Amino acid sequence: MARTIIHVDMDAYFASIEQRDMPIYRNKPLLVCHTDDLSSYRGVVAAASYEAREYGIKAGTSVLEAKLKLPGAIYIAGNYEKYLYNTRRLVEICEKYTDLVEVYSIDEAFLDITPTIGLFSSAKDAAISLQKEVEGKLRLTCSVGVGPNKLVAKMASEFKKPSGLAVVEPKDLPGILAPLPVDSIPGVGRRMAKHLDAIGIKTIGHLVSAPVEILKRKFGVIGEILSRAAIGVGDSPVVPAYKGMDVKSFGQSLSLGKGSTDIGYLRDVLLGLCDGATRRMRKSGYLGKTVVIYIYLGRLFGLSRQTSIGAYTDLPKQIFDTARGILISLLEERASLDIYPVTKVGVSVTNLVKKESGQQMSVFDLLYEKEAVLTSIVDRLKNKHGEKAITRCSLLEIRN
């Protein structure tokens, strides 16, 4: 049976919510930033209103770059509690159309309406109705794409933004996809597009014509996936939250604006990131064994390294001890550190197992027994009084 998938993508989500709630910001360039200190140049733009996008500023632009391009814009810090509340309301609306709703990100969702399509006169009507309901109830606009799979639906929602609606029928796929640039395919970023460009592949049409063997030789398993994506083939299911998904990693990163060469400061940042990542691991009931660190030096290049620890853990100190070792070795290797400050630090814990799956006690559990007790108390405090209720002294300066 042919599937019908809808992809809902909220338009300039965070900025639109602020412009809705703050009439004084409407029709003005507004930048919602991921930073606690708007007077500094640290942090990145989390969302840009359409008025700001005209100046080439978009999500991911550094605050430094945005302030240079558009000093007169309105800069505000993101209010993620507010955005999550709106996302919950969006999901409630989506669930009226099907119970197969996958929250893809804070501002995107997939709906598999295959089982409920009979309730609507067509997929397009369902999409129009959904779009109107979102606009009516949330006073926000969204772009909607309809396609035979998640890949095509997501690409379709990008066709006419904002407030766009595009329905792609399987028979129309080759004609619609062929002229699009390769980076229209979700997951194909700047780097991959550059590699493809180097072998003469600029559009999806070029990708279709490329022999799959060449793509496999050049990109490995990704080459085969690209080849299938180019003809609009995708079979990944819409996975609603209640069915759960396998989590692959827990990570956290921080952009440091102009950057830092202060190893003490970088170590404190890393500790905060380890706290954050392991807190989410404990809340989700996961233990991890492999620690990955990545840093960006200046704007030129990034470095990444990973190492495995002796036993599965969800304790911040264990992860941090390993992460700190990797960070210091990465920094020592880079004699250019003084020239290129660290502009971003990230930590990720992979090689995960569910905590319930009966991991064995190891000597590490005894070594870190006190920390386990302390971490459990900190978790209970945070559960009751919120995430900001308690923090390490060494992190106060960073948090402030």
Place this chain on the structure above:
Amino acid sequence: MVLNIHEPIEVSAVFTNSRLKPVSFVWNRRHYKIEGITGVYKYLIGVSRCFGYTVKSGGRLYEISLNTGEMMWRLEKIHG
């Protein structure tokens, strides 16, 4: 221009249509009449249910919050 405040305030509010509607607040001994509510959302701090409101008064926008666990209103931010 955004000012971060995060200070306790006194709020007069009414319950209407199953909703809590702030009508005025006092901050720094000054009385602010709420001329309109432009946004409302709910969230949790730990186990405490909280409400965030964006309200208009005297040409400015004020973000105020109610923490029902502490039964405490706060002025969070001033815009404009």
